[in-house]
Amino acid sequence: MDPIILLQLDAVILVIATVILSYYFFKDMIKEFKEKK
Amino acid sequence: MLDLHPIDYSIILGYFILILIVGFFAKRKIHNLNDYFLAGRRLTLPIFVATLVSTWYGGLLGVGELSYNYGAVNWLTQGFFWYIIYLFFALFLANRIRKSNLTTIPDQLEKFYKDKKTRFLGAIFNFLMVTPASYLLSIGFIFTLLFDWPLWIGVLIGTLIMIFYTLRSGFIGVIYTDFIQFVLMMAGVALIIPFAVQNYGGWEFLTTNLPSLHLDITGGWSTQMILVWGFLAFWTLVDPGFYQRCYAAKDTKIPRKGILISIGFWLLFDICTTFTGLYARAAAEAGLLSVSSPTTAYLDIAISVLPIGILGIFLTGLIATVMSTIDSFTFLGAMNISHDIYKHVFRPNATDKQVMNMTKIGIVLTALFAGTLALYFDSIVAMWYTIGTIGISALIVPVLGGFFYPGRKSAKAALSSIILGAAVSLSWMIFGYLNLDSWGWPQYPLAIEPLYPGMLISLLAFLLVSLLDSKTMEGK
Numbered sequence: 298m299d300p301i302i303l304l305q306l307d308a309v310i311l312v313i314a315t316v317i318l319s320y321y322f323f324k325d326m327i328k329e330f331k332e333k334k
Numbered sequence: 335m336l337d338l339h340p341i342d343y344s345i346i347l348g349y350f351i352l353i354l355i356v357g358f359f360a361k362r363k364i365h366n367l368n369d370y371f372l373a374g375r376r377l378t379l380p381i382f383v384a385t386l387v388s389t390w391y392g393g394l395l396g397v398g399e400l401s402y403n404y405g406a407v408n409w410l411t412q413g414f415f416w417y418i419i420y421l422f423f424a425l426f427l428a429n430r431i432r433k434s435n436l437t438t439i440p441d442q443l444e445k446f447y448k449d450k451k452t453r454f455l456g457a458i459f460n461f462l463m464v465t466p467a468s469y470l471l472s473i474g475f476i477f478t479l480l481f482d483w484p485l486w487i488g489v490l491i492g493t494l495i496m497i498f499y500t501l502r503s504g505f506i507g508v509i510y511t512d513f514i515q516f517v518l519m520m521a522g523v524a525l526i527i528p529f530a531v532q533n534y535g536g537w538e539f540l541t542t543n544l545p546s547l548h549l550d551i552t553g554g555w556s557t558q559m560i561l562v563w564g565f566l567a568f569w570t571l572v573d574p575g576f577y578q579r580c581y582a583a584k585d586t587k588i589p590r591k592g593i594l595i596s597i598g599f600w601l602l603f604d605i606c607t608t609f610t611g612l613y614a615r616a617a618a619e620a621g622l623l624s625v626s627s628p629t630t631a632y633l634d635i636a637i638s639v640l641p642i643g644i645l646g647i648f649l650t651g652l653i654a655t656v657m658s659t660i661d662s663f664t665f666l667g668a669m670n671i672s673h674d675i676y677k678h679v680f681r682p683n684a685t686d687k688q689v690m691n692m693t694k695i696g697i698v699l700t701a702l703f704a705g706t707l708a709l710y711f712d713s714i715v716a717m718w719y720t721i722g723t724i725g726i727s728a729l730i731v732p733v734l735g736g737f738f739y740p741g742r743k744s745a746k747a748a749l750s751s752i753i754l755g756a757a758v759s760l761s762w763m764i765f766g767y768l769n770l771d772s773w774g775w776p777q778y779p780l781a782i783e784p785l786y787p788g789m790l791i792s793l794l795a796f797l798l799v800s801l802l803d804s805k806t807m808e809g810k
Contacts, residue, residue: 301536304609308527311602315520322380322513 345646357499357507367686370504372582382592384516385509387599388658389575398632401611407553413604415564428589431580440674446736449745455752457674463725466663467707473656493701496661501697508661515654522651523606529639530613543616572729574666668696727788728756731796747799755792759784
């Protein structure tokens with residue numbers, strides 16, 4: 298496989314992983330906010 | 335000065351406004367000293383990963399420079415060896431650190447050796463390791479490039495912004511702003527890849543234009559040289575930022591899981607930064623990119639390939655990488671002053687409020703100390719990394735000895751290993767700086783970095799004094 302495709306895949310996975318982490322971060326924040334209410 | 339589009343400037347300005355707002359409102363979550371120091375030990379997995387990953391990287395330009403100059407070996411020395419040590423930390427230290435329920439590495443030392451002097455020395459060497467002088471200088475340079483400000487104004491503004499939210503919101507302010515900075519960093523380094531490929535071409539472009547050893551994972555370096563660079567990763571084992579985040583985790587399982595996930599992020603991130611450096615070098619060799627110096631190669635390629643808006647996000651990521659380290663390091667330095675020295679050495683009866691106020695003073699003092707070094711003693715800043723490694727030589731053996739040494743924990747052994755480890759590294763460093771080569775680089779005895787003889791002597795001192803001390807105790 299062309300190494301550059303792997304490199305681009307690496308960049309895409311990095312973005313997706315960041316989005317997933319952000320999703321769980323905000324989910325935790327909303328949960329904490331609701332618990333306080 | 336860079337001639338940026340107003341949209342790019344707006345993105346950078348928006349970033350600063352956002353971190354100031356988040357830092358301002360994060361104060362609402364502070365109810366006691368534990369909140370201020372460790373965010374109430376409530377770090378969930380996502381925020382643990384974001385703050386650890388973002389703090390760990392202090393700058394992109396340095397990594398870009400190494401990759402531009404030496405190629406893929408940059409990943410081997412700055413990535414691969416570090417992942418192994420992170421893995422060791424995750425498997426054997428992380429959860430134990432959280433279970434100890436302490437606050438700092440000097441706390442850990444006092445718990446192991448039941449000795450205030452060990453704590454005090456631990457705090458001093460920790461402080462040396464986290465003084466963010468070189469990072470303040472980096473932020474000053476970035477501001478000079480972006481806005482054409484004099485260096486001192488760049489350093490001053492970066493410092494003031496950081497002081498504002500760190501002083502007001504403590505560790506909570508640090509971790510929430512770290513989250514924003516983490517997202518920007520990841521986006522910045524990932525976005526540049528597709529644009530570099532689109533502008534310059536694929537694998538063939540790299541193989542045709544790069545110097546012959548740039549795609550060789552060893553870069554033609556000797557095994558000894560690779561190991562000398564690679565073993566600097568030992569830093570991780572006594573990194574105050576790692577410990578602080580483990581102490582602050584919500585439960586005892588988060589640190590291990592969090593570091594393992596972080597290794598994934600570091601791996602993906604390092605591959606992007608290494609290849610961006612390689613693309614910059616290949617494009618420069620092909621005459622398609624003008625690189626003013628290897629230090630700015632990363633910036634030059636970004637400006638050349640990224641469109642308006644995306645460039646703004648990249649530049650913001652560049653700033654965020656530095657800012658996330660400056661705030662964390664300054665706060666750690668302040669905790670050494672207030673928690674480790676003021677409260678636990680000089681004023682054991684100090685109230686939480688007094689300790690919190692002393693931490694705020696400590697933030698200003700640490701920032702002033704680092705800013706002064708950055709602006710007036712730039713030659714010292716170049717040395718500061720080496721000075722930081724003296725901290726590792728001093729602390730790594732007594733800290734790991736505390737966790738793993740099976741015999742009686744001897745305070746004399748800990749003190750001897752701290753003092754001798756630091757003394758040997760310092761002497762090694764002074765010798766090197768008194769014998770500079772024609773490029774101005776220090777020539778150390780046997781061409782070995784000060785870290786290694788320091789660690790070796792520290793280990794020998796620890797083992798020998800532990801043995802002698804236990805025999806003396808048996809005799810009694």
